[in-house]
Amino acid sequence: MSALVLVERVGSTAVLRLNRAERHNSLVPELLEALLAALERMEADPDVRAVVLSHAGRSFSTGGDVGAFAAFVPQSAELAQYAQRLLGLLNAAILRLAALRCPVIAAVEGWLTGGSLGLVLACDMTVLGEGTRIAPYYTVVGFSPDGGWTAMLPRLIGVARSRAIQLENATLTASQAVALGLATHLAPAREAEAMALSLAAGLKDKVPGSVAHTRALLRWDADALAAGLERERVAFVAQVTSAEAAAGMRRFLGNGRTG
Incomplete structure (x- = not known):
């Protein structure tokens, strides 16, 4: 099986690429474990002066893999345990990125949705390709916000804007995200990295x-x-095991969504 996080050295910069492109780099425990392991290696390597967090495929990440959640019996203890594990790893990755000893720059193309936003917000700078789109999807799928949508985003763009974007499930273009202060740089499409x-x-x-x-x-x-x-994490686990989340996942996946 291919590595879920690819590591490449470009001079003194390490490039870490999320590598689950066939599933839009949607988040599963194994991918987050691989990311944490790579970040620990970067922390221990004094020759690495900066890290670029990028991705394989067309999209940075569509957040938690809804199909993986839906594979569990709805409202079951096993589903709650999976959610606990996934969000524990996601939160650990966000905290590790935020505390890394060297600067981290995110390079984002395509879709950036759900909890994967936190991986980007934890970076020192973020470059968005022109075609990037950012959306929460929580009120559509029936999940509770994770990945810093409430813990990080309001500090960057304000509480009122954060609330409106999430309640309306608004989609932000790359230029809108930079103008709001969610990201720092705008690049031509496919040139973010x-x-x-x-x-x-x-x-x-x-x-x-x-x-x-x-x-x-x-x-x-x-x-x-x-x-x-x-x-x-606590709110997400409570909501994902609800009857309305089970119905929301069925509806979401029934509409042909794969992330």
Whole structure:
């Protein structure tokens, strides 16, 4: 089986690519475990001066794999256990990205939905390809927000905007996301990774101590972030085991969605 996270070195930059393209890089425990292992290797390698978080295939990630949730008996203890495990790993990956010793730049194309947003929000900078679309999907599928949609997004774009986007299930274009402050850079379609690599290469010429202090002073508060993500995990597990979530998953998958 192919590795779920591909690692490539480009000079002093490490490129980590989510590699579950046949499922739109939707999140499952095995992928998140592979991402955490790769991040631990980057943390321990002093030759890595920056990390680019990218993806194989057309889309960065469509969040949690709804098909994987739907494979369990609705409202069962096994479904709750799976959700606990998945969100525990997702939250750990978000916290690891946010605390990594070197800068992390996300390169995003295609769709970015659901809990995968948190992996992007945890990065220092984010480059969106022109065709990128961002949407929550929680109120459509019947899930509760996870991946920082309540714990991180309001700090970047405000509570009112965050609430409206999620309740309406609004889809943001790449240019809208940059204008709101959800992302930092806009690239031509299919050039997000190239721009992210260029930004990473520029960082290695900056004074290391200044970079480190800048990132430390602007870093997410680890305790507050962990607490917010934990609140999301508890609410998600409660909602995913409800009858309306079971109906929502059937409806979502019945409409031909695969992520």
